[in-house]
Amino acid sequence: MIAALRARNPIKPGKLRLGIGDDCAILRPNAGDELAITTDFSLENVHFRRDWHSPEAIGHRCLARGLSDLAAVGAKPMAAFLSLALPKELTARHRGKPAWVERFFDGLLALAAKMNVPLAGGDTAESPAHKGKAGLVAADIVLVGGVKRGRALLRSGAKPGDLLYVTGPGLGGAGAELLALERNPSRFTALKVAAPGHPHLYPEPRIAAGLRLRKRGLATAAIDLSDGLSTDLHHLCGESGLAAEIDATVVPIHPMAQLAEAAGWARSALQLALHGGEDYELLFTARPQTKIPRELDGVAIHAIGRMSKMRNGKPAVTLLEEGKAVSELRARGWEHFRGSSSD
Ligand SMILES: [Mg+2]
Incomplete structure (x- = not known):
């Protein structure tokens, strides 16, 4: 999945020196900038329902929540990081149709491209079934933005x-x-x-x-x-x-x-x-x-x-x-x- 994401999410020269593929992402803020950082959970049955929301909308909303926090302080987005736990069946293609997780990233990366913010890293894990019930999706998005020192809107x-x-x-x-x-x-x-x-x-x-x-x-x-x-x-x-x-x-x-x-x-x-x-x-x-x-x-x-x-x-x-x-x-x-x- 990492290789696929890397291919879809080419690093643009700019604030992100190094993105997906190494141990850490490396960000280089403008001189005189402070970093604005926000983290938001998107949890199945709390923030969305898989029987109501398309995977694309869930991916879009996951990133939008973090971006909205950056907007509130007047920060310019630099990079997004995503930790994603999901049941195994959502990573599989059915009859050639894209897997749930591919469609989730379609939605997330479309908004990322529009807002010019690279997905610079993250982690994925399997959300295990428990007592006969399928595992649930949990996505934690972290957004990092730059804002001139002492000038953030509070x-x-x-x-x-x-x-x-x-x-x-x-x-x-x-x-x-x-x-x-x-x-x-x-x-x-x-x-x-x-x-x-x-x-x-x-x-x-x-x-x-x-x-x-x-x-x-x-x-x-x-x-x-x-x-x-x-x-x-x-x-x-x-x-x-x-x-x-x-x-x-x-x-x-x-x-x-x-x-x-x-x-x-x-x-x-x-x-x-x-x-x-x-x-x-x-x-x-x-x-x-x-x-x-x-x-x-x-x-x-x-x-x-x-x-x-x-x-x-x-x-x-x-x-x-x-x-x-x-x-x-x-x-x-x-x-x-x-x-x-x-x-
Ligand atoms: Mg907020």
């Missing part, structure tokens, strides 16, 4: 009065697509190639937008939306020691969330936008006087609220809705069938 940098922004075409799309997927998985099995408009199956990590936010000094703090706006905003507030108010009338709502509401799959599209996880958009803050463009690298930017000082006895995050009293917005990021958070 969750802790927001100031009172900062405005709160979110990237992308709208929130709640990933949660809505998951609701559609669990109702009719067979409708989605043919989706073997990343296509826009599939926020759950093929999320688009906001690497370019994160880089621009950092390089142009636009943002004071940032986080990626993995657990859902309500939960991730609490993380940002906690690290910055601030409160926040969201204006529900300007929160962008993904069209798929509107469809999920119309179909009766979700209580409301707004609830999906506030609490549905895995949108992988960026949530960031900026000084009120900073001019934030309407879009960054083709990705829309929406102002959705404001940061303020924490007040004793007052909730950290509140929601302003038309015709209603201001209410507390609790962290209720969706758990789906996941057992863990996904920072």
Whole structure:
């Protein structure tokens, strides 16, 4: 498998001096850069289901989670590392058809090529059957990125009065697509190639937008939306020691969330936008006087609220809705069938 991966993943000259095939990968960061490093599990029946998700989508999502964390700090991806445990039968071809694991790498490497990040190493192991049950797939992805020393975007940098922004075409799309997927998985099995408009199956990590936010000094703090706006905003507030108010009338709502509401799959599209996880958009803050463009690298930017000082006895995050009293917005990021958070 290593030789096959090496052939598909040629080393490009640049930050990666040495990749798959030796004992270690060797990275050479730019002088004056710091390394940003993030690791994320993708576990069968926790983060994906093999009877719902195509192998290509699982590979794409595995890498996208790590890339989204690099985007959140404004880092440029340098290399990815993958440790993969899987049952033996997933490495075998059936009647000449590609093995599950080949298709997993099709999805992962397609996104890697698009984002110009080499898969620079990793490990594979057999996930053994246990008590008559087939072994489960477990993938642990590590992403390394470079960021100018002391310039990474942090969750802790927001100031009172900062405005709160979110990237992308709208929130709640990933949660809505998951609701559609669990109702009719067979409708989605043919989706073997990343296509826009599939926020759950093929999320688009906001690497370019994160880089621009950092390089142009636009943002004071940032986080990626993995657990859902309500939960991730609490993380940002906690690290910055601030409160926040969201204006529900300007929160962008993904069209798929509107469809999920119309179909009766979700209580409301707004609830999906506030609490549905895995949108992988960026949530960031900026000084009120900073001019934030309407879009960054083709990705829309929406102002959705404001940061303020924490007040004793007052909730950290509140929601302003038309015709209603201001209410507390609790962290209720969706758990789906996941057992863990996904920072
Ligand atoms: Mg994160």
